[in-house]
Amino acid sequence: xxxxxxxxxxxxxxxxxxxxxxxxxxxxxxxxxxxxxxxxxxxxxxxxxxxxxxxxxxxxxxxxxxxxxxxxxxxxxxxxxxxxxxxxxxxxxxxxxxxxxxxxxxxxxxxxxxxxxxxxxxxxxxxxxxxxxxxxxxxxxxxxxxxxxxxxxxxxxxxxxxxxxxxxxxxxxxxxxxxxxxxxxxxxxxxxxxxxxxxxxxxxxxxxxxxxxxxxxxxxxxxxxxxxxxxxxxxxxxxxxxxxxxxxxxxxxxxxxxxxxxxxxxxxxxxxxxxxxxxxxxxxxxxxxxxxxxxxxxxxxxxxxxxxxxxxxxxxxxxxxxxxxxxxxxxxxxxxxxxxxxxxxxxxxxxxxxxxxxxxxxxxxxxxxxxxxxxxxxxxxxxxxxxxxxxxxxxxxxxxxxxxxxxxxxxxxxxxxxxxxxxxxxx
Ligand code: MTE
Ligand code: CO
Numbered sequence: 001x002x003x004x005x006x007x008x009x010x011x012x013x014x015x016x017x018x019x020x021x022x023x024x025x026x027x028x029x030x031x032x033x034x035x036x037x038x039x040x041x042x043x044x045x046x047x048x049x050x051x052x053x054x055x056x057x058x059x060x061x062x063x064x065x066x067x068x069x070x071x072x073x074x075x076x077x078x079x080x081x082x083x084x085x086x087x088x089x090x091x092x093x094x095x096x097x098x099x100x101x102x103x104x105x106x107x108x109x110x111x112x113x114x115x116x117x118x119x120x121x122x123x124x125x126x127x128x129x130x131x132x133x134x135x136x137x138x139x140x141x142x143x144x145x146x147x148x149x150x151x152x153x154x155x156x157x158x159x160x161x162x163x164x165x166x167x168x169x170x171x172x173x174x175x176x177x178x179x180x181x182x183x184x185x186x187x188x189x190x191x192x193x194x195x196x197x198x199x200x201x202x203x204x205x206x207x208x209x210x211x212x213x214x215x216x217x218x219x220x221x222x223x224x225x226x227x228x229x230x231x232x233x234x235x236x237x238x239x240x241x242x243x244x245x246x247x248x249x250x251x252x253x254x255x256x257x258x259x260x261x262x263x264x265x266x267x268x269x270x271x272x273x274x275x276x277x278x279x280x281x282x283x284x285x286x287x288x289x290x291x292x293x294x295x296x297x298x299x300x301x302x303x304x305x306x307x308x309x310x311x312x313x314x315x316x317x318x319x320x321x322x323x324x325x326x327x328x329x330x331x332x333x334x335x336x337x338x339x340x341x342x343x344x345x346x347x348x349x350x351x352x353x354x355x356x357x358x359x360x361x362x363x364x365x366x367x368x369x370x371x372x373x374x375x376x377x378x379x380x381x382x383x384x385x386x387x388x389x390x391x392x393x394x395x396x397x398x399x400x401x402x403x404x405x406x407x408x409x410x411x412x413x414x415x416x417x418x419x420x421x422x423x424x425x426x427x
Pocket of ligand 1 (some may be wrong): 210
């Protein structure tokens, strides 16, 4: 953490205290009545008096220029260079649940590599009867499945442990994406390699690694490997983008993003975990007493209001206001989301856009009649196991202040009467 970010945090807190003490009662702006006839209604506009682009203009489309700010962003001071780094999904500007690949966050330990289908090989070796090497074309011949799942980096919200830090949902919660994957269940490939499915598989693990220089090796217990892990080659209907692991990545539903190995090249069946770098010195949680918790694979239930939020302020006065956000749980489906406008004094149930799907993002809406006064906005997710998203204080009581990863606490946006919003912490 840098000195400047700490300063940012303390001044924001002081500002919040001051505003609350003053009562903060400035009315919101109301839409001005048009002074005369609206030329957009009464005049023929250029786009209606000429011709548009032909169908040969854009073989593969990009968003229209007016949406050019809906892009991934990184935070320069978070990492030493852009090769081993992270950028963030612009969740504040998206709606629905599917993340377009073009703006879905990226996390690389040694950069995104260009690996063709022709050069692609996947080896399954170790404790199997028939070690095998698959080409891309081989993978295409196994029965496929498709599922929508979220992928959340364990470091998502990691900068917020010590206090309100990054000013925007993109930066606090944007290490997440949600895509429809097509692929072959890992269990199908393990069976092909002669893993004895009827035998005693207790205590068996798979070690998975990528073809990039970092290899990002991770150990996965066999029970999970045989459950819902996918060897995926399509996302949202098209080939994986290079940055998401083209041509093949592992999809490990509900579990931390680090295990979703990209450019998947090898799967070794073992009789124990490897305890690689990525599962020992990294991606473990340091507890209050200084010891580290060994494995934290499942991403607990979490939610965030995406709008209004610091990068998505309210541009209208009091009256109808759509409050919306995302909720998810690595343990199953989201069953309920609550929203508060008064910092948790009173909670109301939000409307889920569609019934929650297991291990996938759920969109919620809270249709509010805004009085134009300041709000302390929060959302709280419930999942099908009965788990309820904790407050920051509840999480700190268990985890202390030394953690980085797996921060699923309730987030607060302070929305001011002028519609601007700020990341704050309340207790
Ligand atoms: N796989 C490889 N081979 N190399 C990597 O650097 N990064 C991991 C994981 N898989 C990584 C990898 C991490 S930490 C995360 S959060 C996810 O990929 C991110 O996936 P994305 O870049 O598609 O968002
Ligand atoms: Co990650």
